[in-house]
Amino acid sequence: MTPKSEAVLSYLKKRFPNAKCTLDYASPFSLLVAISLSAQSNDLSVNKATPNIFKRYPDPESLAEADIKDVEELIKSLGLYHNKAKNIILLSKALVEKYHGEVPNDFALLTELPGVGHKTAGVYLLEIMNKPAIPVDTHVHRISDRLGYSKEKDSPDLTERKLEKSFDKEDWGFLHHSLIAFGREVCHAKNPECERCELQTHCLYFKRNSSIKGK
Ligand code: SF4
Numbered sequence: 001m002t003p004k005s006e007a008v009l010s011y012l013k014k015r016f017p018n019a020k021c022t023l024d025y026a027s028p029f030s031l032l033v034a035i036s037l038s039a040q041s042n043d044l045s046v047n048k049a050t051p052n053i054f055k056r057y058p059d060p061e062s063l064a065e066a067d068i069k070d071v072e073e074l075i076k077s078l079g080l081y082h083n084k085a086k087n088i089i090l091l092s093k094a095l096v097e098k099y100h101g102e103v104p105n106d107f108a109l110l111t112e113l114p115g116v117g118h119k120t121a122g123v124y125l126l127e128i129m130n131k132p133a134i135p136v137d138t139h140v141h142r143i144s145d146r147l148g149y150s151k152e153k154d155s156p157d158l159t160e161r162k163l164e165k166s167f168d169k170e171d172w173g174f175l176h177h178s179l180i181a182f183g184r185e186v187c188h189a190k191n192p193e194c195e196r197c198e199l200q201t202h203c204l205y206f207k208r209n210s211s212i213k214g215k
Pocket of ligand 1: 187195
């Protein structure tokens, strides 16, 4: 690891020592559904919606048979709820038809499921199996660009590959969780709190903005 990556990791470990998944779940199925619902929604909103879903549809078998309008009603507080309702029903049907209602612990098989992309599969396997990965959400993508590990135009997959090259495998999972916590609490999309961030000397965004202000 470069001195810069060591400094970034050391700061994140000091600032967010207990960073972890903030989605509530009681089973592999409920975790996979919760991650699917979290696209463009914050985990708090998802955690408020999921108890209602699982009270009525506790397993893939029941959710596979659900009326889409009913599911939409249960998750309408979340963005993209029409698509999400359709996807979690299709996902449940696929789990019942192909895997007897179990969630496969395999990246390629997961990404064949309706509504399950690379990020969802990566987050799921990291949480359930502690499989090393740095799934890239909006926070990870933004901070990786600001710190100069990747570029804004990079796809999430490319950003993940670039981050993987810059950090040791054993730290990938922690990095995923801690960058999300950092993005929520300090390095916001708008008005990041740079004055209380110890990564200023490593941050391209900070250097760019400081030189603009200094002109
Ligand atoms: S200096 Fe500002 S933009 Fe850079 S990582 Fe810290 S909070 Fe984010």
